[in-house]
Amino acid sequence: MEAAVAIENGISSGELIKIPPQPDEVDTDGYAAREGRLLARWALFRERNPSLRRRKIAEASRLGRRIQCEVCSFHFADLYGPIGQDYIEVHHVQPLHISGPRETLLRDLAFVCANCHRMCHRTYLGSTWRTPDTLRSMMAGHPRLPCNAV
Template structure:
């Protein structure tokens, strides 16, 4: 395992099909381990600190069980696959790195350690239909989480990031269909920024969610488009009207020169 600028990295080559097999095996993903993974799955971008999860489910969780849970789960995974071991940066084992990615948000201070469910595991969960759409965060929760975070020590951190699609399955399908090149201006994050921009794009509802009167079925091909952050904000720039993709493209063409 490697450590750089607050982030831990390891070469974990577990495939989606392998994760699916293990998720269906109660000797690996017993109830408490599956429940742990799903709690992280339902967080925005499938990531959270252990402290945040504990605070969210105070009636279910006593103490801080997840360090022990992730060690137990990873031991089962390593035994089942029988092809690798996990060695930490100081020679000790760091078992979280198998089902999760991990990093310090404030790495210079060593605070707020985040676990994020690995992409292949997320895909396996979705393909097996283990998802309860009622547990996805609301738009209000997304905005609250991504706009301003009030730390316990009083420090306020402003964040700028994408507002994720309420249902990540819809988001994934939109990207699969439309790709990650902006449909408005043609901006390609990976081409411009390299590896850090790979697979990054924002997903926009053609019809605003608030007009649906609650949960509505989404067709990723016809109801969603993939746009860069700049185009997304211009689409919503006018308070009286959300621009269509054609209107946005017309403005871009008219002001190209």
């Protein structure tokens, strides 16, 4: 009851609006949120072998194949120049959460750009994972630019 009276008195006297903003309050001119704290997380995740990506890229280079997204054909070096050379993400064609621990072959991986990779993993209509072929089929017939085009 005392708090309610204090608030009412603060509002009616105008003193309440003189309280300086608190550091954890949201900015009234736009949206702001506190970030940047260091947090520790304990989580289970599927092991990935980073050498598979390097070997997949090396194999494509050795065979003279263009290192580009297998969904949208985006090639990082075409847009970003030398910094984009040989940059690409890889996606498991058969998800590890279904197969469990296994030997992964290079043919079990597909090159995908960052946007297509996120779309492969995005939850949509109950599906939480899709292959590059499935995503490419979903995109067929939709007028578009390459997914990373400026």
